[in-house]
Amino acid sequence: MAVTSNPPEKMMFQLNLRRRGISDQTVLRTMEEVPREAFVDAADREDAYRDSALGIACGQTISQPFVVAYMTEQLNVQRSNRVLEIGTGSGYQAAVLSRLCVDVVSIERYRTLADSARERLKTLGYNNVEVIVGDGFDVPDSAGTFDRIIVTAAMERIPEKLLERLEPGGVLIAPVGPHHGVQTLVRVVRTETGFEHRELVDVRFVPALPGIAREL
Ligand code: SAH
Numbered sequence: 001m002a003v004t005s006n007p008p009e010k011m012m013f014q015l016n017l018r019r020r021g022i023s024d025q026t027v028l029r030t031m032e033e034v035p036r037e038a039f040v041d042a043a044d045r046e047d048a049y050r051d052s053a054l055g056i057a058c059g060q061t062i063s064q065p066f067v068v069a070y071m072t073e074q075l076n077v078q079r080s081n082r083v084l085e086i087g088t089g090s091g092y093q094a095a096v097l098s099r100l101c102v103d104v105v106s107i108e109r110y111r112t113l114a115d116s117a118r119e120r121l122k123t124l125g126y127n128n129v130e131v132i133v134g135d136g137f138d139v140p141d142s143a144g145t146f147d148r149i150i151v152t153a154a155m156e157r158i159p160e161k162l163l164e165r166l167e168p169g170g171v172l173i174a175p176v177g178p179h180h181g182v183q184t185l186v187r188v189v190r191t192e193t194g195f196e197h198r199e200l201v202d203v204r205f206v207p208a209l210p211g212i213a214r215e216l
């Protein structure tokens with residue numbers, strides 16, 4: 001099926017994001033530009049611009065647009081930033097981020113998801129995203145450090161090792177809480193002297209699990 005866009009639905013999509021409090025014009029414009037229909041399963045294309053999470057392969061989900069916009073806004077991405085995402089899934093969040101910064105490295109524990117997201121991002125022209133099969137609890141040293149880190153799977157706590165990957169002045173956002181239930185989005189800023197944590201809103205994400213997935 002050809003990828004199509006439906007103007008009235010896209011207008012509602014933007015209106016809904018504004019109504020729910022997204023005010024950063026750059027984030028709103030980017031949400032408008034990135035074709036969510038190209039990131040959802042073919043059977044869900046008609047629902048691509050509804051404000052809900054949708055199922056993707058490997059029992060995972062593409063996040064709700066409002067949550068993608070909100071996390072992106074709270075991350076306060078600067079043009080010169082290198083951004084790390086944990087949980088590539090469909091690649092949608094990575095595509096949004098890639099339009100706002102220099103480079104995105106995105107880590108996914110399912111090879112099937114990583115391969116299809118990499119291919120999709122390449123086809124759509126998001127050339128500054130590197131998708132890696134790996135474990136976000138054990139980010140390879142070779143990946144270096146980052147100005148911004150976004151975790152898109154629920155962690156029971158934020159690993160110290162991940163915080164250490166933040167540059168001074170850097171920001172990390174992660175859903176923190178029990179795997180099956182409600183989590184809280186936590187925003188951590190690395191200051192000269194340590195880490196400042198702030199709780200934002202309640203969210204629901206699929207769990208972050210350790211290790212590369214054995215099944216495809
Ligand atoms: N950001 C995605 C949605 C992510 S859903 C999007 O825009 O579509 C969460 C993803 O995190 C799932 O694909 C899941 O497999 C992945 N994940 C869970 N634990 C992980 C880990 N330890 N390392 C890397 N990826 C992980």
